Amino acid sequence: MKGNVAVIGAGLVGAVAGLSLAQEGYNVTIFELRADPRLADTGDKNLRSINLAVSNRGIRTLRMIDPQMAERVLADVLPMKGRMIHDLKGNQAEQLYGLYGDAIYSIDRGVLNENLLHEIELFDEAKNEGSIQTKFEHKLLNVDFGNDSDKDSPVEVTFRRKNHNDDVRLKFDMIIGADGAHSTTRAFLGKKVRMDYSQQYIDKCYVELYIPPSDDPNNKFSISPNHLHIWPRRDFMLIALPNTDGSFTSTFFGPWKLTESLKTKEQISSFFSDQFPDAVNLIGENTLVHAFQNNPKGSLLQVTCSPYHFKGKCIIIGDAAHSMVPFYGQGMNCGFEDVRLLTELLKKSKYVSEDAFEAFTETRHKDLLAILSLALGNYHEMSAKVTSNLYKLRKAADGVLHKLLGDHWLPLYTMVSFRDDIPYHEALEIEAHQQRLVSIFGGVSILSASVAILYGLKRGLKI
Ligand SMILES: Cc1cc2nc3c(=O)[nH]c(=O)nc-3n(C[C@H](O)[C@H](O)[C@H](O)COP(=O)(O)OP(=O)(O)OC[C@H]3O[C@@H](n4cnc5c(N)ncnc54)[C@H](O)[C@@H]3O)c2cc1C
Numbered sequence: 061m062k063g064n065v066a067v068i069g070a071g072l073v074g075a076v077a078g079l080s081l082a083q084e085g086y087n088v089t090i091f092e093l094r095a096d097p098r099l100a101d102t103g104d105k106n107l108r109s110i111n112l113a114v115s116n117r118g119i120r121t122l123r124m125i126d127p128q129m130a131e132r133v134l135a136d137v138l139p140m141k142g143r144m145i146h147d148l149k150g151n152q153a154e155q156l157y158g159l160y161g162d163a164i165y166s167i168d169r170g171v172l173n174e175n176l177l178h179e180i181e182l183f184d185e186a187k188n189e190g191s192i193q194t195k196f197e198h199k200l201l202n203v204d205f206g207n208d209s210d211k212d213s214p215v216e217v218t219f220r221r222k223n224h225n226d227d228v229r230l231k232f233d234m235i236i237g238a239d240g241a242h243s244t245t246r247a248f249l250g251k252k253v254r255m256d257y258s259q260q261y262i263d264k265c266y267v268e269l270y271i272p273p274s275d276d277p278n279n280k281f282s283i284s285p286n287h288l289h290i291w292p293r294r295d296f297m298l299i300a301l302p303n304t305d306g307s308f309t310s311t312f313f314g315p316w317k318l319t320e321s322l323k324t325k326e327q328i329s330s331f332f333s334d335q336f337p338d339a340v341n342l343i344g345e346n347t348l349v350h351a352f353q354n355n356p357k358g359s360l361l362q363v364t365c366s367p368y369h370f371k372g373k374c375i376i377i378g379d380a381a382h383s384m385v386p387f388y389g390q391g392m393n394c395g396f397e398d399v400r401l402l403t404e405l406l407k408k409s410k411y412v413s414e415d416a417f418e419a420f421t422e423t424r425h426k427d428l429l430a431i432l433s434l435a436l437g438n439y440h441e442m443s444a445k446v447t448s449n450l451y452k453l454r455k456a457a458d459g460v461l462h463k464l465l466g467d468h469w470l471p472l473y474t475m476v477s478f479r480d481d482i483p484y485h486e487a488l489e490i491e492a493h494q495q496r497l498v499s500i501f502g503g504v505s506i507l508s509a510s511v512a513i514l515y516g517l518k519r520g521l522k523i
């Protein structure tokens with residue numbers, strides 16, 4: 061075996077990182093502070109039974125690890141080929157994501173996590189070169205990076221176990237921190253290396269709501285199952301993603317002050333009936349009020365840091381390295397892409413993890429900054445721009461130009477969501493260039509249109 065690795069966190073990214081490294085021949089142990097979700101009672105599960113969109117970058121990583129595994133893990137997804145915009149009157153208008161039927165895929169977060177844990181079990185039974193095991197109810201407490209002048213000295217990690225009085229201390233050749241936005245691994249790494257770090261909360265909170273399957277025996281979906289539904293209202297919005305059972309997970313995003321001002325049944329009912337009348341019918345008024353009053357209100361934050369590693373001993377990936385607001389649907393996909401890039405680098409540098417980690421920090425940072433800024437910018441697109449005529453015109457122009465020019469003209473959404481061969485920072489650069497051309501071209505067209513109108517007027521006056 062290639063070495064003993066501890067992965068901290070059995071969330072989506074930690075599970076995938078564990079599988080990928082085990083596939084590469086490492087001896088992997090994943091430590092997770094929560095209880096095994098497969099054993100836990102459903103109380104906690106219901107809260108987390110939200111869905112997310114998997115796209116091209118995420119899928120590529122799963123396929124890299126094992127194409128058949130990718131199929132099993134993604135068996136229950138629903139393709140969403142575009143947005144469905146709901147206006148104030150309840151009218152719906154479709155906006156396709158891609159020209160060639162490209163889709164992003166809705167999947168239940170809990171199902172995805174359990175499917176990945178199941179794959180971990182399967183892996184261990186299959187007697188591969190590497191091996192992988194999970195330790196639940198292990199909370200990372202401390203990281204000791206070992207002897208600085210001896211690069212082969214192990215990292216020592218301390219865990220607190222539930223229902224145990226004594227902590228466990230274990231030694232590993234390297235540790236991968238995939239312990240989420242409030243990462244403990246990152247905190248220790250930040251004490252060891254000169255890490256730049258920033259954290260920004262945005263003034264939006266989110267509340268999850270639930271649209272039940274319809275009563276219609278011929279169609280369990282009360283709205284299209286192949287779209288990501290959006291009720292864009294500028295400062296706030298509602299979205300809904302389909303589940304295979306006919307239900308939809310809907311999420312309200314709005315400023316904290318507004319959301320917290322909606323307290324009583326009357327306030328909530330009248331706000332939703334004014335702003336999202338068709339959604340109230342889909343959710344049901346009483347269910348809506350109950351959910352809005354009782355479901356947790358989540359905060360949204362962006363985290364950036366650099367470097368991501370210490371020597372060949374520790375690296376952070378996923379939300380631990382780059383928590384982002386969810387408006388581009390890329391958080392997990394980007395975390396999975398981290399896993400692919402890290403795996404490829406580890407392969408390249410054979411057994412020297414230091415080179416791989418170093419290269420990861422050097423090459424990945426600009427892409428992470430790019431996707432963080434894209435994610436933040438996309439709130440505006442989803443909540444407001446989608447309804448503007450100029451935006452629709454630009455989208456239409458993008459479509460035509462892409463059809464005419466192929467890869468010489470790529471819509472931004474296509475590059476981010478469907479083109480894993482284009483790094484995020486390149487997508488941002490290409491879009492900036494295209495935007496400049498559109499401005500020039502747009503300016504020229506407005507100018508010529510004005511000249512034509514003036515000329516016409518003059519002629520008209522002369523006659
Ligand atoms: C409302 C919303 C919608 C989203 N929609 C999408 C989407 O459509 N598409 C998309 O790609 N992304 C989406 N995201 C982002 C996505 O959820 C995250 O990027 C992804 O879950 C990150 O995975 P992770 O494994 O890095 O972190 P997490 O999922 O946070 O997992 C970290 C794990 O580490 C464990 N842990 C923490 N501390 C310790 C410790 N000290 N010791 C041991 N274990 C520890 C935690 O219990 C947890 O299980 C969305 C996010 C939100 C909030």
Ligand SMILES: *[C@@H]1O[C@H](CO)[C@@H](O)[C@H](O)[C@H]1NC(C)=O
Pocket residue numbers: 061064087088089
């Ligand atoms: C693999 O890791 C486990 C857990 O840390 C350890 O008990 C086991 O001895 C390791 N196996 C090898 C071959 O190093």
Ligand SMILES: *[C@@H]1O[C@H](CO)[C@@H](O)[C@H](O)[C@H]1NC(C)=O
Pocket residue numbers: 207208209210
């Ligand atoms: C650290 O490693 C160096 C080089 O291997 C060794 O000389 C030194 O004694 C070690 N220090 C400790 C505290 O183990």
